[in-house]
Amino acid sequence: MTAGRGSVTLVGGGPGDPDLLTVAAVRALGEADVVLFDRLAPHQALAELAPGAALIDVGKRPGHHPIPQQEIERLLVAHAQAGARVVRLKGGDPFVFGRGGEEAEACRRAGIPVRVVPGVTSAIAVPGAAGIPVTHREVSRLFTVVSGHAPLSDAELEHLAGLGGTIVILMGVSNLPSITAGLQRFGMAATIPVAVVERGFAAAQRTTFAELATARAVAERAGVVSPAVVVIGEVVRLARDGDVEASAALAGAGAVLDDGRAR
Ligand code: SAH
Numbered sequence: 351m352t353a354g355r356g357s358v359t360l361v362g363g364g365p366g367d368p369d370l371l372t373v374a375a376v377r378a379l380g381e382a383d384v385v386l387f388d389r390l391a392p393h394q395a396l397a398e399l400a401p402g403a404a405l406i407d408v409g410k411r412p413g414h415h416p417i418p419q420q421e422i423e424r425l426l427v428a429h430a431q432a433g434a435r436v437v438r439l440k441g442g443d444p445f446v447f448g449r450g451g452e453e454a455e456a457c458r459r460a461g462i463p464v465r466v467v468p469g470v471t472s473a474i475a476v477p478g479a480a481g482i483p484v485t486h487r488e489v490s491r492l493f494t495v496v497s498g499h500a501p502l503s504d505a506e507l508e509h510l511a512g513l514g515g516t517i518v519i520l521m522g523v524s525n526l527p528s529i530t531a532g533l534q535r536f537g538m539a540a541t542i543p544v545a546v547v548e549r550g551f552a553a554a555q556r557t558t559f560a561e562l563a564t565a566r567a568v569a570e571r572a573g574v575v576s577p578a579v580v581v582i583g584e585v586v587r588l589a590r591d592g593d594v595e596a597s598a599a600l601a602g603a604g605a606v607l608d609d610g611r612a613r
Contacts, residue, residue, distance in 0.1 A: 355433065355463070356429065356430035356431060356432060356433045356434045356435065356436065356462065357430055357435055357436065357462065357463045357464070357465070358426050358427075358430050358436045358437075358438060358453075358457045358462050358463070358464045358465075359378045359382075359435070359436070359437050359438070359464070359465045359466070359467060360438045360440065360444045360450050360453060360454060360464065360465070360466045360467065361374075361375045361378050361379070361437050361438065361439050361440065361444070361467045361469065362375065362440060362442060362443040362444045362448075362467060362468050362469015362470070362471075363375060363387075363388075363390075363391035363392050363393075363439045363440060363441055363442070363469055364392065364441075364442065364469050364470040364475070365390075365441065365442055365470060365471075365472040365475050365476055365479075365550050365551050366390060366391075366392050366441070366549075366550065366551050366552060367392060367551040367552075368392040368394070368395040368399070370392075370470045370475065370551065371392060371399075371469075372467060372468070372469065372470075374467045375439075375467050375469065376399060378437050378465075378467055379396070379399040379400040379403070379437055379439070380399065380400065380401075380402075381402075381435055382400045382402070382403040382435050382436065382437040383402065383403055383404070383429075383434035383435045383436070384403055384404045384406065384429045384434045384435075384436045384437070385400050385403045385404070385405050385406065385436075385437045385438075385439055386406045386408050386422065386425060386426065386436070386437070386438050386439070387405065387406070387407060387408065387409065387439040387440075388408065388409040388439065388440050388441050389409030389441070390409070390440075390441030390442070390472075390577060391409075391439045391440055391441045392439075393405075393407070393409075393439070396439075400437070403437070406425065408422050408425070419449060419452065422438075422453070423452070423453055423456035423457075426438055426453060426456065426457060426462075427456060427457060427460040427462055430457065430460075430462040431460070431462070438450075438453060440469070441469075441472070442469055442470065442471040442472045442473070442475075443468055443469040443470070443471040444466055444467075444468070444469065445466070445468075446471045446472075446473060446495065446520070447497050447499075447520055447521065450466065454466065471495075472520065472550060472577075472579055473495045473518050473520060473579065474493075474518075475550065475551070476547050476550030476551070476579040477518065477545070477547060477579060477581045477585075479547070479550045479551055479555060480545060480547040480550070480555070480557040480589055481588065481589035482545055482547075482581050482585055482586055482588060482589045483585055483588060484516050484518060484581070484585065485515075485516065485585070486585050486588060489584050489585050489587075489588070490515045490516045490583055490584060490585050491515065492513065492514075492515030492516070493515055493516035493517070493518055493583075494510060494513060494515065494516070494517050494518065495518045495519075495520065496510065496517060496518070496519050496520070496522075497519075497520055497521055497522075498519040498520065498521050498522025498523075498524075498525045498526070498529055498580070499521040499525075500525075501525055501528050501529075502525075502528075502529060502532060504532070504536075507529070507532035507533055507535070507536050508536040510533060510536075510538075511532075511533045511536035511537050511538040512536070512537070515583060516581065516582070516583035516584075516585050517533075517580075517581070517582040517583055518579060518580070518581055519579070519580040519581075519582070520579060521576065522578070522579075522580040523546070523569070523574055523575060523576045523578050523580075524576075526546075526565060526566060526569055526574075526580060527566040529580075530544070530562050530563075530565045530566055530582075531566070533562060533582070534562055534563065538562060538582075539562065540561060540562050540563035541561050541562070541563070542561060542562045542582060542583065542584070543559065543560075543561055543562075543582075543583070543584065543586035543587050543590055544559070544560045544561060544562055544565040544580065544581065544582050544586060545557055545558065545559050545560075545580070545581045545586045545589065545590070546558045546560075546565075546569055546572075546574050546578050546579075546580050546581075547578060547579045547580075547581070548574060548575065548576075548577070548578040549577065549578070550577075550579065557589070558572045558574055559586065559589075559590045562582065
């Protein structure tokens, strides 16, 4: 433990593969006294990356209750007040549906110095790992990242349906039926391609393709489960229909990341 004043560093851990940690993330972990980590953060490598740290699992696990958000914030502050360099390791980027803002605020309120290390977000990287670029020249020039954790309102569905770009949904598996039905209700074409990419960057990564009208049934039949990123939009065709040039370029990019497991 440090003699000086404690601090908190919110670290984006990327989508799960330790190779996708930033240099700043690796450095912060290497210097940490305490690491509080989530289920989707690259925690398997923590013993190696944070050899001097006490490791605290605050993530949700099936059958176990997650540690409530307030308790996580209390732990961050308490360890920092005791003088520790605390790393809060989160999946993806800390500020994309990660409650990073709340944790930073809690630290500031307690007078704890807090720093944020951005991370590779699954919203962009997981579609990319499946060969789906979220934007592509003359196909899509915008993408919207939506949380599917709670049902979308009619106003949200109407605007999303009217935007015409790529829709990326995180935490969207359980609400997929209501989202796809809602988008069709507000005029999105039934034939718009949909991809569900499960367990991005893991050996068991899988992509399931469908169209807006069939997504519900196809996902059910395939037994799609969380964590998964849902992509709705014409860019999905680039992976599905084998746009040779684009998918070759993208597969090449993936191969640089993980030699044996190129997808
Ligand atoms: N802050 C994170 C997102 C947290 S919300 C980020 O920037 O990536 C958690 C959701 O992210 C999951 O339900 C899933 O939709 C998505 N997700 C994160 N990692 C993933 C992965 N490796 N494969 C597929 N989906 C992932």
